[in-house]
Amino acid sequence: MWRWDNASGIVTLDGEAARLLGLPAARVDLPEVAVRSRFHPVDWNEINGIVNLAVAAHTAITGDWRRSREAFLLDAGRALAEARSTAEVLRVAASLSMPGFTPDGLAVFGSAGDRLSIIGHHGHNPGDEGPFTEMLVETDYPAAEVVRTGRAIYLPSPEEYERRYPAAWPLARRFGRASWAFVPLIVAGRTMGAWMAAFRHPVSFSPDERSVLTTVARMLAQALQRAGVAESERELTTGLQRSMMPTLGPEIPGMTVAARYVPTGGGLQVGGDWYDMIPLPSGRFALVIGDVQGHDVRAAGLMGQLRIAVRAYASEGHRPDAVLSRASRFLAGLTDSYGAYGGPGKDGADGADGDEEASGPRFATCLYVECDPETGTLEVARAGHPDPVVRMADGTVLMRPTAGGLPLGIVPDTDYPTTRFTLEPGETMMLCTDGLIETGGHDLDTGWARLRAILEDRSHDAVDLEKLADLLVSAVHGPSSHHTTGPLADRREDDIAVVLLCREGPGRGCGDALAHPVRPARRTMLTVAQAEPQRIAGARRQVRELLHDWADADQVDSAVLLVSEMLANVLMHTDGDALLVAEAVGELGERRFRVEVADSSDELPHKRHPGETASSGRGVLLMEMLADSWGVDPRGAGKSIWFELYEQAKPGPAAG
Numbered sequence: 001m002w003r004w005d006n007a008s009g010i011v012t013l014d015g016e017a018a019r020l021l022g023l024p025a026a027r028v029d030l031p032e033v034a035v036r037s038r039f040h041p042v043d044w045n046e047i048n049g050i051v052n053l054a055v056a057a058h059t060a061i062t063g064d065w066r067r068s069r070e071a072f073l074l075d076a077g078r079a080l081a082e083a084r085s086t087a088e089v090l091r092v093a094a095s096l097s098m099p100g101f102t103p104d105g106l107a108v109f110g111s112a113g114d115r116l117s118i119i120g121h122h123g124h125n126p127g128d129e130g131p132f133t134e135m136l137v138e139t140d141y142p143a144a145e146v147v148r149t150g151r152a153i154y155l156p157s158p159e160e161y162e163r164r165y166p167a168a169w170p171l172a173r174r175f176g177r178a179s180w181a182f183v184p185l186i187v188a189g190r191t192m193g194a195w196m197a198a199f200r201h202p203v204s205f206s207p208d209e210r211s212v213l214t215t216v217a218r219m220l221a222q223a224l225q226r227a228g229v230a231e232s233e234r235e236l237t238t239g240l241q242r243s244m245m246p247t248l249g250p251e252i253p254g255m256t257v258a259a260r261y262v263p264t265g266g267g268l269q270v271g272g273d274w275y276d277m278i279p280l281p282s283g284r285f286a287l288v289i290g291d292v293q294g295h296d297v298r299a300a301g302l303m304g305q306l307r308i309a310v311r312a313y314a315s316e317g318h319r320p321d322a323v324l325s326r327a328s329r330f331l332a333g334l335t336d337s338y339g340a341y342g343g344p345g346k347d348g349a350d351g352a353d354g355d356e357e358a359s360g361p362r363f364a365t366c367l368y369v370e371c372d373p374e375t376g377t378l379e380v381a382r383a384g385h386p387d388p389v390v391r392m393a394d395g396t397v398l399m400r401p402t403a404g405g406l407p408l409g410i411v412p413d414t415d416y417p418t419t420r421f422t423l424e425p426g427e428t429m430m431l432c433t434d435g436l437i438e439t440g441g442h443d444l445d446t447g448w449a450r451l452r453a454i455l456e457d458r459s460h461d462a463v464d465l466e467k468l469a470d471l472l473v474s475a476v477h478g479p480s481s482h483h484t485t486g487p488l489a490d491r492r493e494d495d496i497a498v499v500l501l502c503r504e505g506p507g508r509g510c511g512d513a514l515a516h517p518v519r520p521a522r523r524t525m526l527t528v529a530q531a532e533p534q535r536i537a538g539a540r541r542q543v544r545e546l547l548h549d550w551a552d553a554d555q556v557d558s559a560v561l562l563v564s565e566m567l568a569n570v571l572m573h574t575d576g577d578a579l580l581v582a583e584a585v586g587e588l589g590e591r592r593f594r595v596e597v598a599d600s601s602d603e604l605p606h607k608r609h610p611g612e613t614a615s616s617g618r619g620v621l622l623m624e625m626l627a628d629s630w631g632v633d634p635r636g637a638g639k640s641i642w643f644e645l646y647e648q649a650k651p652g653p654a655a656g
Helices: 015-020 032-036 041-054 063-082 086-095 142-149 158-164 169-173 207-244 297-315 320-340 434-438 444-456 465-477 479-483 535-546 553-573 619-626
Strands: 002-005 010-013 028-031 105-112 115-122 153-155 179-187 190-199 255-262 273-279 285-292 364-371 377-383 389-391 397-399 418-422 428-432 496-503 522-528 578-585 592-599 629-635 638-646
Touching: 010 015, 010 032, 028 032, 032 063, 041 063, 041 086, 063 086, 063 207, 086 105, 086 115, 086 207, 105 142, 105 207, 115 142, 115 190, 142 153, 142 179, 142 190, 153 158, 158 169, 179 207, 190 207, 255 273, 255 465, 273 297, 273 496, 285 297, 285 428, 285 496, 297 320, 297 364, 320 364, 320 377, 364 428, 389 444, 397 444, 397 535, 428 434, 428 444, 428 465, 434 444, 434 465, 434 496, 444 465, 465 496, 522 535, 522 553, 535 553, 535 578, 553 578, 553 592, 553 619, 553 638
Parallel strands: none
Antiparallel strands: 002 010, 010 028, 105 115, 105 190, 153 179, 179 190, 255 496, 273 285, 285 364, 364 377, 377 418, 389 397, 389 428, 428 496, 522 578, 578 592, 592 638, 629 638
C-alpha cells in the first residue's frame, strides 16, 4: 500500500511497497522525486496518469504545478529518447500524463507528399481513424492546416472547433471531447506531421500549457525521426542480407544441407562473413564459407565481390586449390586498387578520419569443400580458416585437420594444398566462421569445447539438421550464453556463419534416432610433412578425440604415445612425409583400434637396446610392451607400420 499527498508532494510507502522499490522493507515517507527516480519513465507516466484521474477537480496552475511540469518533461524526454521503434514511441506518447491537464485522446499524423495519414492513435476505438486516413494536405482539417503552415492550433471549446472548421466538425463531434490541441512535429526546420491532444474537460491553453504541449511535440518529433532512421537501417540491413546470403539451392540426393548467418549486432548489422553452395559442371557441388576482415560496410562490400568471384571460378570447373589461388589474387588486386584510388575512408567518410583499417588492404579466410554426393568424397582447400568438424554416426565429434595456406589477399600468388576424406553415411560435417567459436568471450579452445558439447549431446540425435543449426547458434548467441561467458569476456562480438552437411544412407538419416545393426567405424587420416613437425600434436589430439569413450584410459595414453613415437621416427629417419590412418571398429567395450603410419622409406625398423641416457631407439620396445599386436607391411614404394589395441572392458554408464 502507498499514499501520495499531492499537496505536500510526500509519498508514504508500507513495508512491502518499499521492498518492491528496492528499499528496506519498512514504512517510509519519501518526497515525490525520490520515488520517481526508482521508476522507469514509462511506468511513472502511467502511474502519474492514474493519480491525475483520481483528482476530482481541474486544479489551477501553481508553483507546485510548474515544478511538476519540469519533472514531467524530464521523464518524458528520457522515455522518448529510449524508444527504438515507431511503435514504442507511440506507446510512450500514449502513456504521457501531463501535470494538471492530461489528454484522453491522442493521434499522430504523418505527411508524405500531398497526403496526411494517421501513424498511431490512443483513446479511440478500432476503425475510428478511418475518415482521417489518407487525407489531402489541402483538406479543411486542423491537422492538415498545421502541416501546411507549421503553426499550432488550439481549440478550447466545441464552439470554436465548429466555427473554424465547420466541414470537419461533424466527424469530431461524435468523440465527445471539450478541447483540442494540434501541434506541429518539426525536425530540423521541416514539418513532418502533427500531434493531436484531445481533452474531455475544458482547457484554456494558457502559455504554460502551450509550452508543455510544444515541448512534448518537439521531443516526440525527434523520437519519431530517430525511430524512422533506425527502421530504415534495419530494412536496409535485411535487404543487404537477403541479397548477399544465397539460398542453398535444390535438394541434393543423399545429402542434407542447412546454414545460418547472424550479424554482429552493431551498425548496419552486416559484416564480412558469408557462405555459399555452388553446383559444379562435374555434377558435384561446392560448399564455401569465409570471413572478410572487419565488421563494417566495406567488409560487406568486399565480401559480396569475393563471393561472386569464388562462385565464378568454381563454376568454370577449377579444382579447390585453383579456386582459392585465383580468389586470393582477386582480393589482393581489389584491395590494392581500393586504397590506391581513394576508396571510402581515405578522407574519413568510411572510417575514423581515414584510418588504415578503413582504407588499407584487407584479407579474408575461406574454406572451400568440393563434395561428391554419390561417394561422400570431400576435397578441402583451406585459407587460414578454422578446420571442418565431423560428427560421426555414433555421436563422436572430431575436428578434421586439413592442409592450408595463408588467408586470401595477403600474398597474391599462394598455393593451397588439398585434403581429401570421406563423409560416411550418417555423418554430419560442420563448417563455421570464428564468430561461432569465439562469441561470448571464448577463445578457440574453450569455444570449441562449448560447440562439441552441443554436437555430442545424444538428446539431439533425433533433431533434424535445421534444428541442430538453431541449437548451435542459440548456444553461443542466445540469452543463456550471457551467463556462460568465456575467459576473454571483453572480446568484441563477431558475425556468425555456419553450414551443416549430412550424408544419408540406409537406416542412417539426418535426425533419425535409429539403432544401427553394426556400429559404424570411426576413422581419421592426416599427413605430417617433414616441414610441419608441429602437426604431431594435432595427431595426438585426433587420437584422444577418436577414443574419447574408450573403456581403458591407460590404453588411450598408450595409443597416444605410440602414435607420437611412430610419426617422430618417420620425420627423423626418412626424407619423406608420414601418412597416418586411424580406425576404431566394433561395439562399445569390444572395439579394435588400429593405427597405420606409412612412409616412403624401404628401411624396416629393428629392435635396439638403448642405454639409460639414450634419447631414441625405443620404438620397437614400446610396440612390444604397449600394443596388443603390431607389424610392418612392405609396400611397393615404402612401408606401413601398424599396431592394434583391443578394448578389454565394457564402458561404465557415463561413457555409454
